[in-house]
Amino acid sequence: MSRLLLATRNQKKLVELRRILEAEGVTGLEVVGLADVPEFPEAPETGATFEDNALAKAADAARATGLPAVADDSGLEIDALNGMPGVLSARWAGAHGDDQANLDLVLGQIKDVPDERRGGAFVSAAALVLPDGGETVVRGEWRGTIIRESRGANGFGYDPIFVPEGGTRTSAELSPEEKDADSHRGRALRLLLPSLRELAG
Incomplete structure:
Protein backbone atom coordinates (compact mmCIF):
# COMPACT_ATOMS: atom_id res chain seq x y z
CA MET A 1 0.00 0.00 0.00
CA SER A 2 1.57 3.32 -1.08
CA ARG A 3 1.19 6.39 1.08
CA LEU A 4 -0.17 9.56 -0.51
CA LEU A 5 0.13 12.79 1.43
CA LEU A 6 -2.71 15.27 1.14
CA ALA A 7 -1.02 18.48 2.25
CA THR A 8 -3.76 19.73 4.56
CA ARG A 9 -4.77 19.75 8.21
CA ASN A 10 -8.43 19.94 7.20
CA GLN A 11 -10.02 16.60 8.16
CA LYS A 12 -12.98 17.27 5.84
CA LYS A 13 -10.65 17.42 2.83
CA LEU A 14 -8.98 14.13 3.84
CA VAL A 15 -12.34 12.42 4.18
CA GLU A 16 -13.41 13.86 0.81
CA LEU A 17 -10.35 12.53 -1.07
CA ARG A 18 -10.69 9.10 0.58
CA ARG A 19 -14.40 9.00 -0.42
CA ILE A 20 -13.62 9.96 -4.04
CA LEU A 21 -10.87 7.32 -4.37
CA GLU A 22 -13.18 4.70 -2.89
CA ALA A 23 -16.08 5.69 -5.15
CA GLU A 24 -13.78 5.49 -8.19
CA GLY A 25 -12.45 2.08 -7.13
CA VAL A 26 -8.85 3.25 -6.58
CA THR A 27 -7.26 0.92 -4.03
CA GLY A 28 -3.66 0.60 -2.93
CA LEU A 29 -3.29 4.20 -1.69
CA GLU A 30 -3.29 5.18 1.95
CA VAL A 31 -4.22 8.87 2.16
CA VAL A 32 -2.54 10.65 5.08
CA GLY A 33 -2.61 14.31 6.13
CA LEU A 34 -0.06 16.74 7.55
CA ALA A 35 -0.97 15.63 11.08
CA ASP A 36 0.30 12.11 10.18
CA VAL A 37 3.83 13.12 9.12
CA PRO A 38 6.67 14.88 10.95
CA GLU A 39 6.18 18.65 10.97
CA PHE A 40 8.02 20.78 8.42
CA PRO A 41 7.93 24.54 7.78
CA GLU A 42 4.98 25.32 5.52
CA ALA A 43 5.45 28.29 3.19
CA PRO A 44 2.71 30.95 3.27
CA GLU A 45 0.26 31.01 0.36
CA THR A 46 1.53 33.95 -1.66
CA GLY A 47 0.76 32.76 -5.20
CA ALA A 48 -1.22 34.94 -7.60
CA THR A 49 -3.35 31.97 -8.71
CA PHE A 50 -4.91 28.87 -7.19
CA GLU A 51 -2.53 26.80 -9.35
CA ASP A 52 0.57 28.61 -7.97
CA ASN A 53 -0.52 27.98 -4.37
CA ALA A 54 -1.49 24.33 -4.90
CA LEU A 55 1.80 23.55 -6.65
CA ALA A 56 3.91 25.30 -4.00
CA LYS A 57 2.13 23.43 -1.18
CA ALA A 58 2.45 20.03 -2.89
CA ALA A 59 6.12 20.60 -3.81
CA ASP A 60 6.99 21.64 -0.23
CA ALA A 61 5.25 18.57 1.16
CA ALA A 62 6.85 16.12 -1.32
CA ARG A 63 10.31 17.58 -0.67
CA ALA A 64 9.95 17.51 3.11
CA THR A 65 8.48 14.00 3.41
CA GLY A 66 9.66 12.07 0.36
CA LEU A 67 6.02 11.09 -0.27
CA PRO A 68 3.93 11.83 -3.36
CA ALA A 69 1.87 14.84 -2.29
CA VAL A 70 -1.43 16.34 -3.38
CA ALA A 71 -2.43 19.87 -2.41
CA ASP A 72 -5.37 21.98 -3.41
CA ASP A 73 -6.10 25.66 -3.26
CA SER A 74 -9.64 26.71 -3.72
CA GLY A 75 -11.97 29.61 -3.31
CA LEU A 76 -14.94 31.52 -4.62
CA GLU A 77 -14.80 33.84 -7.63
CA ILE A 78 -17.77 36.22 -7.74
CA ASP A 79 -18.52 37.80 -11.12
CA ALA A 80 -19.79 41.10 -9.64
CA LEU A 81 -16.55 41.43 -7.63
CA ASN A 82 -14.35 40.85 -10.72
CA GLY A 83 -13.45 37.34 -9.58
CA MET A 84 -12.76 38.24 -5.96
CA PRO A 85 -12.35 36.97 -3.25
CA GLY A 86 -10.50 34.37 -5.38
CA VAL A 87 -7.17 33.30 -3.85
CA LEU A 88 -8.00 35.49 -0.83
CA SER A 89 -11.24 33.57 -0.08
CA ALA A 90 -10.10 32.06 3.25
CA GLN A 109 -20.33 43.78 -0.72
CA ILE A 110 -22.90 42.45 -3.20
CA LYS A 111 -26.14 43.27 -1.37
CA ASP A 112 -27.18 45.77 -4.08
CA VAL A 113 -26.32 43.43 -6.97
CA PRO A 114 -29.54 42.20 -8.68
CA ASP A 115 -30.28 38.47 -8.68
CA GLU A 116 -29.48 38.01 -12.38
CA ARG A 117 -25.92 39.31 -11.87
CA ARG A 118 -25.06 37.23 -8.79
CA GLY A 119 -23.15 34.52 -10.67
CA GLY A 120 -19.90 33.02 -9.51
CA ALA A 121 -17.88 29.85 -9.36
CA PHE A 122 -16.10 27.77 -6.81
CA VAL A 123 -12.64 27.04 -8.22
CA SER A 124 -10.17 24.40 -7.08
CA ALA A 125 -6.68 23.82 -8.39
CA ALA A 126 -5.14 20.51 -7.34
CA ALA A 127 -1.49 19.63 -7.75
CA LEU A 128 0.25 16.27 -7.48
CA VAL A 129 4.01 16.38 -6.99
CA LEU A 130 6.08 13.19 -6.95
CA PRO A 131 9.32 12.79 -4.97
CA ASP A 132 11.20 12.57 -8.31
CA GLY A 133 9.89 16.03 -9.22
CA GLY A 134 7.06 14.99 -11.56
CA GLU A 135 4.17 17.50 -11.46
CA THR A 136 0.53 17.50 -12.50
CA VAL A 137 -1.76 20.50 -11.96
CA VAL A 138 -5.49 20.49 -12.76
CA ARG A 139 -8.41 22.89 -12.25
CA GLY A 140 -12.06 22.22 -11.44
CA GLU A 141 -14.84 24.84 -11.59
CA TRP A 142 -18.38 24.70 -10.22
CA ARG A 143 -20.63 27.52 -11.49
CA GLY A 144 -23.60 28.83 -9.56
CA THR A 145 -25.37 31.78 -7.97
CA ILE A 146 -24.66 33.65 -4.74
CA ILE A 147 -27.88 33.93 -2.72
CA ARG A 148 -28.73 36.64 -0.19
CA GLU A 149 -28.63 34.65 3.05
CA SER A 150 -27.03 31.49 4.39
CA ARG A 151 -28.85 28.14 4.17
CA GLY A 152 -27.75 24.68 5.25
CA ALA A 153 -25.40 23.19 7.82
CA ASN A 154 -23.20 20.86 5.73
CA GLY A 155 -19.94 21.94 4.21
CA PHE A 156 -17.83 24.92 5.21
CA GLY A 157 -16.61 28.26 3.90
CA TYR A 158 -18.98 29.85 1.39
CA ASP A 159 -21.10 26.70 0.91
CA PRO A 160 -24.22 28.16 2.62
CA ILE A 161 -24.57 31.03 0.09
CA PHE A 162 -23.76 29.12 -3.12
CA VAL A 163 -26.51 27.47 -5.21
CA PRO A 164 -25.00 25.33 -8.00
CA GLU A 165 -26.22 25.90 -11.57
CA GLY A 166 -29.43 24.00 -12.26
CA GLY A 167 -30.06 23.40 -8.54
CA THR A 168 -32.27 24.93 -5.85
CA ARG A 169 -30.30 23.90 -2.74
CA THR A 170 -27.11 25.49 -1.50
CA SER A 171 -23.87 23.55 -1.44
CA ALA A 172 -24.36 23.39 2.36
CA GLU A 173 -27.73 21.64 1.86
CA LEU A 174 -26.29 18.84 -0.29
CA SER A 175 -25.23 15.47 1.10
CA PRO A 176 -21.46 14.79 1.08
CA GLU A 177 -21.96 12.32 -1.80
CA GLU A 178 -23.94 14.83 -3.89
CA LYS A 179 -21.29 17.46 -3.26
CA ASP A 180 -18.41 15.11 -4.20
CA ALA A 181 -20.14 14.28 -7.49
CA ASP A 182 -20.26 17.92 -8.59
CA SER A 183 -18.03 20.14 -6.50
CA HIS A 184 -15.01 22.06 -7.78
CA ARG A 185 -12.69 20.01 -5.56
CA GLY A 186 -14.36 16.77 -6.60
CA ARG A 187 -13.91 17.74 -10.25
CA ALA A 188 -10.26 18.68 -9.77
CA LEU A 189 -9.44 15.55 -7.77
CA ARG A 190 -11.12 13.35 -10.39
CA LEU A 191 -8.90 14.97 -13.06
CA LEU A 192 -5.92 13.67 -11.02
CA LEU A 193 -7.30 10.11 -10.99
CA PRO A 194 -5.24 8.78 -13.93
CA SER A 195 -2.03 9.84 -12.13
CA LEU A 196 -3.29 8.53 -8.78
CA ARG A 197 -4.24 5.16 -10.35
CA GLU A 198 -0.69 4.92 -11.70
CA LEU A 199 0.69 5.64 -8.21
CA ALA A 200 -1.57 2.99 -6.71
CA GLY A 201 -0.06 0.51 -9.15
Whole structure:
Protein backbone atom coordinates (compact mmCIF):
# COMPACT_ATOMS: atom_id res chain seq x y z
CA MET A 1 0.00 0.00 0.00
CA SER A 2 1.57 3.32 -1.08
CA ARG A 3 1.19 6.39 1.08
CA LEU A 4 -0.17 9.56 -0.51
CA LEU A 5 0.13 12.79 1.43
CA LEU A 6 -2.71 15.27 1.14
CA ALA A 7 -1.02 18.48 2.25
CA THR A 8 -3.76 19.73 4.56
CA ARG A 9 -4.77 19.75 8.21
CA ASN A 10 -8.43 19.94 7.20
CA GLN A 11 -10.02 16.60 8.16
CA LYS A 12 -12.98 17.27 5.84
CA LYS A 13 -10.65 17.42 2.83
CA LEU A 14 -8.98 14.13 3.84
CA VAL A 15 -12.34 12.42 4.18
CA GLU A 16 -13.41 13.86 0.81
CA LEU A 17 -10.35 12.53 -1.07
CA ARG A 18 -10.69 9.10 0.58
CA ARG A 19 -14.40 9.00 -0.42
CA ILE A 20 -13.62 9.96 -4.04
CA LEU A 21 -10.87 7.32 -4.37
CA GLU A 22 -13.18 4.70 -2.89
CA ALA A 23 -16.08 5.69 -5.15
CA GLU A 24 -13.78 5.49 -8.19
CA GLY A 25 -12.45 2.08 -7.13
CA VAL A 26 -8.85 3.25 -6.58
CA THR A 27 -7.26 0.92 -4.03
CA GLY A 28 -3.66 0.60 -2.93
CA LEU A 29 -3.29 4.20 -1.69
CA GLU A 30 -3.29 5.18 1.95
CA VAL A 31 -4.22 8.87 2.16
CA VAL A 32 -2.54 10.65 5.08
CA GLY A 33 -2.61 14.31 6.13
CA LEU A 34 -0.06 16.74 7.55
CA ALA A 35 -0.97 15.63 11.08
CA ASP A 36 0.30 12.11 10.18
CA VAL A 37 3.83 13.12 9.12
CA PRO A 38 6.67 14.88 10.95
CA GLU A 39 6.18 18.65 10.97
CA PHE A 40 8.02 20.78 8.42
CA PRO A 41 7.93 24.54 7.78
CA GLU A 42 4.98 25.32 5.52
CA ALA A 43 5.45 28.29 3.19
CA PRO A 44 2.71 30.95 3.27
CA GLU A 45 0.26 31.01 0.36
CA THR A 46 1.53 33.95 -1.66
CA GLY A 47 0.76 32.76 -5.20
CA ALA A 48 -1.22 34.94 -7.60
CA THR A 49 -3.35 31.97 -8.71
CA PHE A 50 -4.91 28.87 -7.19
CA GLU A 51 -2.53 26.80 -9.35
CA ASP A 52 0.57 28.61 -7.97
CA ASN A 53 -0.52 27.98 -4.37
CA ALA A 54 -1.49 24.33 -4.90
CA LEU A 55 1.80 23.55 -6.65
CA ALA A 56 3.91 25.30 -4.00
CA LYS A 57 2.13 23.43 -1.18
CA ALA A 58 2.45 20.03 -2.89
CA ALA A 59 6.12 20.60 -3.81
CA ASP A 60 6.99 21.64 -0.23
CA ALA A 61 5.25 18.57 1.16
CA ALA A 62 6.85 16.12 -1.32
CA ARG A 63 10.31 17.58 -0.67
CA ALA A 64 9.95 17.51 3.11
CA THR A 65 8.48 14.00 3.41
CA GLY A 66 9.66 12.07 0.36
CA LEU A 67 6.02 11.09 -0.27
CA PRO A 68 3.93 11.83 -3.36
CA ALA A 69 1.87 14.84 -2.29
CA VAL A 70 -1.43 16.34 -3.38
CA ALA A 71 -2.43 19.87 -2.41
CA ASP A 72 -5.37 21.98 -3.41
CA ASP A 73 -6.10 25.66 -3.26
CA SER A 74 -9.64 26.71 -3.72
CA GLY A 75 -11.97 29.61 -3.31
CA LEU A 76 -14.94 31.52 -4.62
CA GLU A 77 -14.80 33.84 -7.63
CA ILE A 78 -17.77 36.22 -7.74
CA ASP A 79 -18.52 37.80 -11.12
CA ALA A 80 -19.79 41.10 -9.64
CA LEU A 81 -16.55 41.43 -7.63
CA ASN A 82 -14.35 40.85 -10.72
CA GLY A 83 -13.45 37.34 -9.58
CA MET A 84 -12.76 38.24 -5.96
CA PRO A 85 -12.35 36.97 -3.25
CA GLY A 86 -10.50 34.37 -5.38
CA VAL A 87 -7.17 33.30 -3.85
CA LEU A 88 -8.00 35.49 -0.83
CA SER A 89 -11.24 33.57 -0.08
CA ALA A 90 -10.10 32.06 3.25
CA ARG A 91 -8.90 35.40 4.59
CA TRP A 92 -11.25 37.84 2.84
CA ALA A 93 -12.37 39.46 6.10
CA GLY A 94 -8.81 39.66 7.47
CA ALA A 95 -8.33 36.64 9.72
CA HIS A 96 -7.60 33.30 8.04
CA GLY A 97 -10.51 30.85 8.13
CA ASP A 98 -13.17 33.01 9.84
CA ASP A 99 -15.99 31.60 7.71
CA GLN A 100 -18.77 33.72 9.18
CA ALA A 101 -16.89 37.01 8.84
CA ASN A 102 -15.95 36.14 5.24
CA LEU A 103 -19.58 35.29 4.40
CA ASP A 104 -20.93 38.45 6.00
CA LEU A 105 -18.39 40.63 4.18
CA VAL A 106 -19.12 39.10 0.75
CA LEU A 107 -22.90 39.38 1.26
CA GLY A 108 -22.48 43.01 2.32
CA GLN A 109 -20.33 43.78 -0.72
CA ILE A 110 -22.90 42.45 -3.20
CA LYS A 111 -26.14 43.27 -1.37
CA ASP A 112 -27.18 45.77 -4.08
CA VAL A 113 -26.32 43.43 -6.97
CA PRO A 114 -29.54 42.20 -8.68
CA ASP A 115 -30.28 38.47 -8.68
CA GLU A 116 -29.48 38.01 -12.38
CA ARG A 117 -25.92 39.31 -11.87
CA ARG A 118 -25.06 37.23 -8.79
CA GLY A 119 -23.15 34.52 -10.67
CA GLY A 120 -19.90 33.02 -9.51
CA ALA A 121 -17.88 29.85 -9.36
CA PHE A 122 -16.10 27.77 -6.81
CA VAL A 123 -12.64 27.04 -8.22
CA SER A 124 -10.17 24.40 -7.08
CA ALA A 125 -6.68 23.82 -8.39
CA ALA A 126 -5.14 20.51 -7.34
CA ALA A 127 -1.49 19.63 -7.75
CA LEU A 128 0.25 16.27 -7.48
CA VAL A 129 4.01 16.38 -6.99
CA LEU A 130 6.08 13.19 -6.95
CA PRO A 131 9.32 12.79 -4.97
CA ASP A 132 11.20 12.57 -8.31
CA GLY A 133 9.89 16.03 -9.22
CA GLY A 134 7.06 14.99 -11.56
CA GLU A 135 4.17 17.50 -11.46
CA THR A 136 0.53 17.50 -12.50
CA VAL A 137 -1.76 20.50 -11.96
CA VAL A 138 -5.49 20.49 -12.76
CA ARG A 139 -8.41 22.89 -12.25
CA GLY A 140 -12.06 22.22 -11.44
CA GLU A 141 -14.84 24.84 -11.59
CA TRP A 142 -18.38 24.70 -10.22
CA ARG A 143 -20.63 27.52 -11.49
CA GLY A 144 -23.60 28.83 -9.56
CA THR A 145 -25.37 31.78 -7.97
CA ILE A 146 -24.66 33.65 -4.74
CA ILE A 147 -27.88 33.93 -2.72
CA ARG A 148 -28.73 36.64 -0.19
CA GLU A 149 -28.63 34.65 3.05
CA SER A 150 -27.03 31.49 4.39
CA ARG A 151 -28.85 28.14 4.17
CA GLY A 152 -27.75 24.68 5.25
CA ALA A 153 -25.40 23.19 7.82
CA ASN A 154 -23.20 20.86 5.73
CA GLY A 155 -19.94 21.94 4.21
CA PHE A 156 -17.83 24.92 5.21
CA GLY A 157 -16.61 28.26 3.90
CA TYR A 158 -18.98 29.85 1.39
CA ASP A 159 -21.10 26.70 0.91
CA PRO A 160 -24.22 28.16 2.62
CA ILE A 161 -24.57 31.03 0.09
CA PHE A 162 -23.76 29.12 -3.12
CA VAL A 163 -26.51 27.47 -5.21
CA PRO A 164 -25.00 25.33 -8.00
CA GLU A 165 -26.22 25.90 -11.57
CA GLY A 166 -29.43 24.00 -12.26
CA GLY A 167 -30.06 23.40 -8.54
CA THR A 168 -32.27 24.93 -5.85
CA ARG A 169 -30.30 23.90 -2.74
CA THR A 170 -27.11 25.49 -1.50
CA SER A 171 -23.87 23.55 -1.44
CA ALA A 172 -24.36 23.39 2.36
CA GLU A 173 -27.73 21.64 1.86
CA LEU A 174 -26.29 18.84 -0.29
CA SER A 175 -25.23 15.47 1.10
CA PRO A 176 -21.46 14.79 1.08
CA GLU A 177 -21.96 12.32 -1.80
CA GLU A 178 -23.94 14.83 -3.89
CA LYS A 179 -21.29 17.46 -3.26
CA ASP A 180 -18.41 15.11 -4.20
CA ALA A 181 -20.14 14.28 -7.49
CA ASP A 182 -20.26 17.92 -8.59
CA SER A 183 -18.03 20.14 -6.50
CA HIS A 184 -15.01 22.06 -7.78
CA ARG A 185 -12.69 20.01 -5.56
CA GLY A 186 -14.36 16.77 -6.60
CA ARG A 187 -13.91 17.74 -10.25
CA ALA A 188 -10.26 18.68 -9.77
CA LEU A 189 -9.44 15.55 -7.77
CA ARG A 190 -11.12 13.35 -10.39
CA LEU A 191 -8.90 14.97 -13.06
CA LEU A 192 -5.92 13.67 -11.02
CA LEU A 193 -7.30 10.11 -10.99
CA PRO A 194 -5.24 8.78 -13.93
CA SER A 195 -2.03 9.84 -12.13
CA LEU A 196 -3.29 8.53 -8.78
CA ARG A 197 -4.24 5.16 -10.35
CA GLU A 198 -0.69 4.92 -11.70
CA LEU A 199 0.69 5.64 -8.21
CA ALA A 200 -1.57 2.99 -6.71
CA GLY A 201 -0.06 0.51 -9.15
